[in-house]
Amino acid sequence: MAAVKIKDYSHGVMLIANNLLSGLSVYLNSDHQWLLLENLAQGKAAVAYSEQEAAELLASINPDDFLCPVVDPYIIQLDGNGKPSHSRELLRATGPSIRYGAQATQGTNDVSI
Amino acid sequence: MYQYNEVDQITVDDRCREFRDQVERRIEGTLSEAEFKPLRLMNGLYLQLHAYMLRVAIPYGVLNSIQLNKLADISDKYDRGYGHFTTRQNIQFNWPTLEEVPDLLEELATVQMHAIQTSGNCIRNITSDPLAGVAADEEVDPRPICEWLRQWSTLHPEFRYLPRKFKFAITGSANDRAAIKVHDIGLRLRKGPNGDPLIDLWLGGGQGRTPKIAQLFKQGLTVEQLLPYLEATLRVYNLHGRRDNKYKARIKILLAETGLEALQAQVQEEYEALDKSPFVNSVAELKALYPHFAQPLVDVAQASEIANVIDEKLSGEEVARWYKQNTRDHKLAGFRSVMISLKPAGGIPGDATSAQMRALAAIAKRFSRDELRVTHRQNLILPWVAEKDLYAVWLALREIDLAESNIDLPSDIIACPGMDYCALATARSIPVAQDISKAIRKTELQHDIGKLAINISGCINACAHHHVADIGVLGLDRAGVENYQITLGGRSDENARVGERMGPGVSADELPATIERVVKFYIKERRDDETFSLTYDRIGKTEFKTAVYGVAE
Incomplete structure (x- = not known):
C-alpha cells in the first residue's frame, strides 16, 4: 500500500502497520510496542514532528527484519486532535464504517468517521 | 456438477501443504515479507486495510450444499460470521489470521475448493453465465468448457507469471449474462454442426482505468482448436505484454497498441508453429466432462x-x-x-x-x-x-430475509467492498450503496422503474463494473474527501459499451439525491418500456448531465 504523502508535521505523525499474524491494524506506542488503537493509551503513541524524526521512527522498528512483527508500516499524519488527518487513515483506525455480518441490517449505521 | 478426480484432489492437497510450509517459514522469520507476499497472493491471501482477506474460488459460480455449509463453518470459525460474494463469482473472507489460513485452506480442500489463482498475474477464476445449463435461451451449456479451461489453466506452468492478471468469461447464450466483452478473453459458444460447439473468441475487454470493450478476435474455433489457440494467444501476450508499466500490462493495451490484424497475425503464426501433440487427448478429456453436467433425469409427463x-x-x-x-x-x-x-x-x-x-x-x-x-x-x-x-x-x-424481489431493479446494486475493507480503495462504496438503495426505495416504486443497473466502485480498478452500468458511480479521493463521479449509459450485455462520464464528482451527501434525479429524469423521458441505455441514446448526454447536476450548466 502506498502511504499518503505527509504535508504537515505540525500536529505530529505516527506509525501504522498490519500485525503479521492477525493482519489487524496496529500503531506504535512510545514504549515501542505495536498495539491496536483501542489498546493505545491516551497520549502514548510514538509521535514524530519532523521528516527526520519520522524517518528515525520508521528505521527504529527495523521494517526489513524478517522477524519484524508487522507488515507494511508507514507514517500517517495527525490532526489537531491527535487523530489521523486523512479520511482513509481515520477509517482504518476506527474500522469499517458499516455494520456487518448478522448486525448488517439491524437498525441504521451509527458508525461515522 | 463436476466432482474432483484424484489428480484434482492431489493438486489442491499438495498446494495446501506447500502453503502451510510457506506460512510457517514466514512466521519463524526465514522468509521475508517481500518473498512471502507473492506466495500468499498466489493463494488468494491479501493484506487489506484492517486485516487479511482470503478470496476463495467458486469455479464458474457453481456451488453445492456441502460446499456452502463449509463456507458457513469457515465464516464462523475463521472469520466474523459472514462472507462476501464478488463480481467474479468468488467469495471473500475479511478477517482470517495468517496463522489460521493453512487450516482454513485444508478445510476448504475437503469440499473440493481452494483459493489458488484468485490473485496474482495468472489466469483467474473462470466465470460464466450463472444460468448455465438451465437458461431457456441457452444454445450451448458452457459448463463443460468452463471446467475444461479450469483444468487447463490451473497451475499451467507457462502462464503463472503473466504480465498481468487474466480473466476469462464464457457464455453459451445470445443474451450475455456473463459480461464476456469486458474480460481479457470472452468466449461465446454456439451450436456447431456435429454436436460440438463452435467458439467465437472476443479479446481485449476490460475495465479499470482504461475501459475497453473486447473485439471479435477469432470466429468459429472448433473444440479441437480451442486449447492450442488459447495457448498461442496467451503465449503472444506473455511475450509481448507490457511488463514495464502495470497500468499498460493487460492484453487490452497490447491489442490497442499492436492493432487487431497484427495481433491476430502474431497469434495465428504462433498457433501454426505450436506443437499440438500435448493436446492430442484434450478433446477426449472434454468429452469425459460432459456426464458431470448431464441434465438430471426428469419425468417429462410429471x-x-x-x-x-x-x-x-x-x-x-x-x-x-x-x-x-x-x-x-x-x-x-x-x-x-x-x-x-x-x-x-x-x-x-x-x-x-x-x-x-x-x-x-x-x-x-x-x-x-x-x-x-x-x-x-x-x-x-x-x-x-x-x-x-x-x-x-x-x-x-x-x-432468512432473502426473499426481497428486487433482482435487476435499481436497489440490486453492485458494490465493491470499497474503503471499508479494501487497501486500494479511494472511497467507500457500501454506505453509499446503502444510502442510494434507501433513497430509491423511499421515493419510487422500484417495480415501476424496472430494470436498471447501478454499480458502485470504490476506486478506478472498477471491481464493481461501474463503467458498464446504466448508472455507474466511481468513488475517488479529492484532497482527503470522498468524491463520486457518475457515468451513464454503460452496458455489460451482448451490446456492451462503456458509459460516458458526466463531469465533476459529487460528495457522498449529494450522491443519493443525484442518483434519484437521474432515475426520475429517465422515468419521465422514457417511452413505454424503453431501457435506460436506449433512453440515454435518444435524449443524449447533455440532457442527462443537466439531470445529474440538477441545473442547466
Whole structure:
C-alpha cells in the first residue's frame, strides 16, 4: 500500500502497520510496542514532528527484519486532535464504517468517521 | 456438477501443504515479507486495510450444499460470521489470521475448493453465465468448457507469471449474462454442426482505468482448436505484454497498441508453429466432462403436468411480485431458476451470514438438486426449482430475509467492498450503496422503474463494473474527501459499451439525491418500456448531465 504523502508535521505523525499474524491494524506506542488503537493509551503513541524524526521512527522498528512483527508500516499524519488527518487513515483506525455480518441490517449505521 | 478426480484432489492437497510450509517459514522469520507476499497472493491471501482477506474460488459460480455449509463453518470459525460474494463469482473472507489460513485452506480442500489463482498475474477464476445449463435461451451449456479451461489453466506452468492478471468469461447464450466483452478473453459458444460447439473468441475487454470493450478476435474455433489457440494467444501476450508499466500490462493495451490484424497475425503464426501433440487427448478429456453436467433425469409427463398446475398460493401480491422479478424461465418444463437477492433493505451488497448460508444450503439440497450459483451481480441462484416447490422456497427464503424481489431493479446494486475493507480503495462504496438503495426505495416504486443497473466502485480498478452500468458511480479521493463521479449509459450485455462520464464528482451527501434525479429524469423521458441505455441514446448526454447536476450548466 502506498502511504499518503505527509504535508504537515505540525500536529505530529505516527506509525501504522498490519500485525503479521492477525493482519489487524496496529500503531506504535512510545514504549515501542505495536498495539491496536483501542489498546493505545491516551497520549502514548510514538509521535514524530519532523521528516527526520519520522524517518528515525520508521528505521527504529527495523521494517526489513524478517522477524519484524508487522507488515507494511508507514507514517500517517495527525490532526489537531491527535487523530489521523486523512479520511482513509481515520477509517482504518476506527474500522469499517458499516455494520456487518448478522448486525448488517439491524437498525441504521451509527458508525461515522 | 463436476466432482474432483484424484489428480484434482492431489493438486489442491499438495498446494495446501506447500502453503502451510510457506506460512510457517514466514512466521519463524526465514522468509521475508517481500518473498512471502507473492506466495500468499498466489493463494488468494491479501493484506487489506484492517486485516487479511482470503478470496476463495467458486469455479464458474457453481456451488453445492456441502460446499456452502463449509463456507458457513469457515465464516464462523475463521472469520466474523459472514462472507462476501464478488463480481467474479468468488467469495471473500475479511478477517482470517495468517496463522489460521493453512487450516482454513485444508478445510476448504475437503469440499473440493481452494483459493489458488484468485490473485496474482495468472489466469483467474473462470466465470460464466450463472444460468448455465438451465437458461431457456441457452444454445450451448458452457459448463463443460468452463471446467475444461479450469483444468487447463490451473497451475499451467507457462502462464503463472503473466504480465498481468487474466480473466476469462464464457457464455453459451445470445443474451450475455456473463459480461464476456469486458474480460481479457470472452468466449461465446454456439451450436456447431456435429454436436460440438463452435467458439467465437472476443479479446481485449476490460475495465479499470482504461475501459475497453473486447473485439471479435477469432470466429468459429472448433473444440479441437480451442486449447492450442488459447495457448498461442496467451503465449503472444506473455511475450509481448507490457511488463514495464502495470497500468499498460493487460492484453487490452497490447491489442490497442499492436492493432487487431497484427495481433491476430502474431497469434495465428504462433498457433501454426505450436506443437499440438500435448493436446492430442484434450478433446477426449472434454468429452469425459460432459456426464458431470448431464441434465438430471426428469419425468417429462410429471413435469408438464406440474407446469400446468402453478401453485395458486403464488397469486398473493408479495409472492407474485417475487415470482415475476426473481424467477426465470427454465430449459425444462415444470422448472424455474430462482434468483436470491443479496441486496436486502439496509444490507451490504453480496454479503451473506453463516446462518443464511446454512439455510440456503438446506434449501438448495431440498429444492434445487443440491446446487446453487453465484452471479456476477453478487446474488445467488437456485437453478433447479420445480414450480410446485416455488411457494415453499419463497417461504424458506423469507425466513432468512432473502426473499426481497428486487433482482435487476435499481436497489440490486453492485458494490465493491470499497474503503471499508479494501487497501486500494479511494472511497467507500457500501454506505453509499446503502444510502442510494434507501433513497430509491423511499421515493419510487422500484417495480415501476424496472430494470436498471447501478454499480458502485470504490476506486478506478472498477471491481464493481461501474463503467458498464446504466448508472455507474466511481468513488475517488479529492484532497482527503470522498468524491463520486457518475457515468451513464454503460452496458455489460451482448451490446456492451462503456458509459460516458458526466463531469465533476459529487460528495457522498449529494450522491443519493443525484442518483434519484437521474432515475426520475429517465422515468419521465422514457417511452413505454424503453431501457435506460436506449433512453440515454435518444435524449443524449447533455440532457442527462443537466439531470445529474440538477441545473442547466
